[in-house]
Amino acid sequence: xxxxxxxxxxxxxxxxxxxxxxxRQTIRSVAISAASTVVLAxxxxxxxxxxxxxxxVQQTFFDPEVFxxxxxxxxxxxxxxxxxxxxxxxxxxxxxxxxxxxxTLRGPIFFPLRFLASAYTDLFRGLPxxxxxxxxxxxxxxxxxxxxxxxxxxxxxxVALILTYSAYVSEVFRAGIEAVHPSQRLAARSLGLxxxxxxxxxxxxxxxxxxxxxxxxxxxxxxxxxxxxxVLGAVDAVRAAQIETAKFFNFTPYVVAGLLFVILSIPxxxxxxxxxxxxxxREQIGGIV
Amino acid sequence: MSEVVLQLQGIHKSFGDREVLxxxxxxxRTHEVVALIGASGSGKxxxxxTINLLERIDDGQILLRGQDISDxxxxxxxxxxxxxxxxxxxxxxxxxxxxxxxxxxxRHVFRExxxxxxxxxxxxxxxxxxxxxxxxxxxxxxxxxxxxAAIVRAIATNPELLLLDEITSALDPELVGEVLDLVRxxxxxxxxxxxxxxxxxxxxxxxxxxxxxxxxxxxxxxxPEQLFGAPREPRxxxxxxRFLS
Ligand SMILES: Nc1ncnc2c1ncn2[C@@H]1O[C@H](COP(=O)(O)OP(=O)(O)OP(=O)(O)O)[C@@H](O)[C@H]1O
Ligand SMILES: [Mg+2]
Numbered sequence: 001x002x003x004x005x006x007x008x009x010x011x012x013x014x015x016x017x018x019x020x021x022x023x024r025q026t027i028r029s030v031a032i033s034a035a036s037t038v039v040l041a042x043x044x045x046x047x048x049x050x051x052x053x054x055x056x057v058q059q060t061f062f063d064p065e066v067f068x069x070x071x072x073x074x075x076x077x078x079x080x081x082x083x084x085x086x087x088x089x090x091x092x093x094x095x096x097x098x099x100x101x102x103x104t105l106r107g108p109i110f111f112p113l114r115f116l117a118s119a120y121t122d123l124f125r126g127l128p129x130x131x132x133x134x135x136x137x138x139x140x141x142x143x144x145x146x147x148x149x150x151x152x153x154x155x156x157x158x159v160a161l162i163l164t165y166s167a168y169v170s171e172v173f174r175a176g177i178e179a180v181h182p183s184q185r186l187a188a189r190s191l192g193l194x195x196x197x198x199x200x201x202x203x204x205x206x207x208x209x210x211x212x213x214x215x216x217x218x219x220x221x222x223x224x225x226x227x228x229x230x231v232l233g234a235v236d237a238v239r240a241a242q243i244e245t246a247k248f249f250n251f252t253p254y255v256v257a258g259l260l261f262v263i264l265s266i267p268x269x270x271x272x273x274x275x276x277x278x279x280x281x282r283e284q285i286g287g288i289v
Numbered sequence: 290m291s292e293v294v295l296q297l298q299g300i301h302k303s304f305g306d307r308e309v310l311x312x313x314x315x316x317x318r319t320h321e322v323v324a325l326i327g328a329s330g331s332g333k334x335x336x337x338x339t340i341n342l343l344e345r346i347d348d349g350q351i352l353l354r355g356q357d358i359s360d361x362x363x364x365x366x367x368x369x370x371x372x373x374x375x376x377x378x379x380x381x382x383x384x385x386x387x388x389x390x391x392x393x394x395x396r397h398v399f400r401e402x403x404x405x406x407x408x409x410x411x412x413x414x415x416x417x418x419x420x421x422x423x424x425x426x427x428x429x430x431x432x433x434x435x436x437x438a439a440i441v442r443a444i445a446t447n448p449e450l451l452l453l454d455e456i457t458s459a460l461d462p463e464l465v466g467e468v469l470d471l472v473r474x475x476x477x478x479x480x481x482x483x484x485x486x487x488x489x490x491x492x493x494x495x496x497x498x499x500x501x502x503x504x505x506x507x508x509x510x511x512x513p514e515q516l517f518g519a520p521r522e523p524r525x526x527x528x529x530x531r532f533l534s
Binding site: 181183184186187188189190191192193194197201202205206209 | 341343366367368369370371372373374376378379380381382383384393394397398442443
């Protein structure tokens with residue numbers, strides 16, 4: 001609520017003094033951190049430039065001409081990564097929520113389902129992603145008959161990513177679901193909400209809020225791992241960079257691809273911070289600690 | 290005599306080896322306020338949860354307006370929608386605004402339009418002085434305001450019966466009054482209420498009928514003047530003397 005004073009009250013001199021002090025403090029901290037950042041950057045820069053191999057490294061990894069020449073191809077590949085990422089995120093969300101819900105079902109009737117879900121998460125959290133990629137990427141086509149149209153490598157790669165990441169993300173969701181106080185469920189059922197509606201309207205929204213930071217962490221990891229579909233031959237940013245590298249006899253295209261991935265992850269990270277701050281602000285009483 | 294809303298016949302309930310309810314018979318009529326009193330662990334909360342089908346009984350029958358709701362063929366969600374409940378704490382949903390809390394059942398159980406449900410929700414919140422907090426989230430409210438909002442949520446769909454389980458015991462003493470005043474108003478409007486409480490003065494003042502539970506059995510019941518003024522059972526006397534001293 002906003003101030004309800006009838007007349008706009010003048011702050012006391014003590015409060016004015018406190019505000020002035022806080023302002024000075026803020027200016028000082030900003031100045032200190034800016035200065036130290038600049039100093040650190042200069043020191044790093046000077047150190048690297050003065051290493052004996054710098055000139056050679058600069059040529060093979062940071063060649064501006066190669067950078068611009070390789071960018072269009074790598075960018076095209078990167079667009080493929082983005083599409084794969086979109087499908088993978090959607091697939092992971094759906095599959096992991098289902099897995100998490102199945103694992104939290106109680107009662108003996110659900111034992112087989114629960115068992116299957118936990119066996120699944122154990123298996124796919126243990127398997128290295130690269131092996132899942134090979135198994136799906138080369139194993140599934142092997143199952144097809146000789147006349148059938150081949151499933152594209154991108155699709156298989158996306159499936160492999162979904163399989164692996166769902167195992168991780170479902171554990172995050174499960175932790176969130178179990179962190180919702182049981183009385184919330186009781187209160188919802190008391191209103192006459194069905195089991196499914198209680199899950200959808202009461203439990204899951206609270207669970208998601210509790211685990212958003214952990215969830216985003218996994219999705220940021222996923223933004224990088226979409227680059228691994230290149231091992232199946234899909235021409236994504238990494239594969240394109242590889243091709244360009246061979247063309248120019250220069251590693252700069254990899255740096256291009258790396259930069260693109262970093263630029264992709266930064267907005268996701270910022271978005272997460274903003275979102276969690278907003279939730280905290282809206283649903284909890286503020287404080288200074 | 291007015292119509293019977295709730296009838297309990299020989300309710301038994303055990304947790305493992307522990308028999309918590311050992312044959313409870315109770316009749317609640319329309320517009321009646323029944324207070325359940327008794328020591329901690331005597332089974333008050335368990336009894337309220339069995340009425341609301343949150344706990345499955347081991348024997349006996351629960352009749353809500355003559356319908357046997359303890360029959361497994363009766364859909365539990367539909368029964369719960371006819372009964373309002375307020376617990377001791379953690380009542381409101383923290384991720385929903387106060388208004389969304391109040392209108393949740395109307396919209397998602399009774400499938401009313403958002404407009405209708407919200408109009409009535411705002412009206413109800415206005416009556417308890419919380420209209421300006423309708424769009425706030427529960428954490429912004431005081432404990433007393435939260436508990437009053439929880440009561441409003443429970444009555445928002447005009448339940449046939451309201452169950453209150455020690456709704457003031459988690460509150461600071463100065464907030465208890467405002468919550469109890471709301472219960473008084475509901476009684477004045479004719480709401481049928483079964484409440485577990487440790488507020489003896491309140492039970493004496495508001496209840497039409499007081500039930501003393503002791504170790505899973507009704508040790509004594511009667512009008513408040515009799516039960517508090519001239520208890521017949523030694524156990525009741527002992528319990529009350531501990532409370533009033
Ligand atoms: N889910 C449960 N599992 C096992 N035992 C339970 C469960 N719920 C309640 N009990 C036991 O049943 C007995 C009665 O509990 P209940 O909560 O009904 O008492 P109460 O009269 O409401 O007490 P209080 O005044 O402290 O709220 C207690 O001994 C309690 O430990
Ligand atoms: Mg209790």
